[in-house]
Amino acid sequence: MSAGHVVVVGASVGGSRVAAALREAGHTGGITLVDPDPDAPYDRPPLSKQILAGDWEAGRASLGDPAQWDAGRRVAAATGLDTAGRRLRLDDGTLLCYDRLVLACGASPRLLPGMPRGGVHVLRTLADCHGLRADLDRVGDGRLVVVGGGFIGAEVASTARARGADVTVVEALPAPLSGLLGQQVAAELALLHADNGVRLLTGAQVASLVGEPSVTGVALTDGRVLPADAVVVGIGVRPDTGWLRTGSGIALDTDGGVLCDEYGAADADRTVYAVGDVARRYDPLLGRHLRVEHWTSAVGQADAVARSIAGPGPVAYEDDFFVWSDQYGGKITLLGRPGPDDEATVVRADAPRRRFAVAYRRGDRLAAVLTVNWPKALVVARRAMAAPGAADDVVAAWKAL
Secondary structure (H helix, E strand, O other): OOOOOEEEEOOOHHHHHHHHHHHHOOOOOOEEEEOOOOOOOEOOHHHHOHHHHOOOOHHHHEOOOHHHHOOEEEOOOEEEEEOOOOEEEEOOOOEEEOOEEEEOOOEEEOOOOOOOOEOEEOOOOHHHHHHHHHHHHHHOOOEEEEEOOOHHHHHHHHHHHHOOOEEEEEOOOOOOOHHHHOHHHHHHHHHHHHHOOOEEEOOOOEEEEEOOOEOOEEEEOOOOEEEOOEEEEOOOEEEOOHHHOOOOOOOEOOOOOEEEOOOOEOOOOOOEEEOHHHEEEEEOOOOEEEEOOOHHHHHHHHHHHHHHHHOOOOOOOOOOOEEEEEEOOEEEEEEOOOOOOOEEEEEEOOOOOOOEEEEEEEOOEEEEEEEEOOHHHHHHHHHHHHOOOEHHHHHHHHHOO
């Protein structure tokens, strides 16, 4: 299909990578990127860090100009899909015909009741980042409440604290990320907040936002009210696939994820693919569908889908699940997927700042690794995960560093 027209819905990292990888794989046909965000394509990780901090201008996060991939660009939202006729409807009434369609339309932040409201922010787009940065300038050393202690919430808390804000993080779980990392490890990781002067309230539920027309506080279900000059809400995202629910013929899960085979194809004829936050891809090793909201997965899926479209046959993507987060001047990395029954072994380095690594054991096998501010431990872990071996060997190697 090297000469057909490929339409990509979404111009963030997954969509822009599809366009670039199609050209790298020899695709000579047309490519059109469709996205309502006029600033796209740009990378999202710097939004909660370098750009929010004011260390980077927005242009440094650019993923490139679609023209460099000989791709067209439509600043519009997709509103409907006719898979039988291979036509995509846009919100300006345009119908785009395609030979292959890639759904890379990303996700939207989940909101609290009472949003939108002055001084209350989500962080998903460059415009969101500019709005939050302006409010942090206004707040100065005032009070910022971050609702949600996941990676985005923690990164915003870290950046805002470095800018001088008085930061409180509200987390519904017993410890942030405990559902992913396990309670013991999540509690250890949460100490990074206290180390850097950020208050963390765990097991806390938000009842409502306080203040009109701008926020003045966050009311919790236990009756406490946290004064706030600004609020950031980071309680997860929902796939931007509502427009596919009626008449598209594309199967969605209950959360809106696009159900795909191991090649990312969403239909039997493999004319429609999905990548990134919207893709709930079948993993033959686990025997189930997974939706992964991480940068490295979006890039890997995009590369595989581009090769499937441009090449002679389908290409599967095997996700090694690598996640990183920059917080409080250090780096957290997670390699592999911890399981609920894995045994976690923590090894702490002798260092002036919190530095440790965690080996997740599944039997005697190394299943996943978390490292905190310890690059050498990550190098050891990557070698071990590439050639699966005993978890004891990795723990011993860490202790010898």
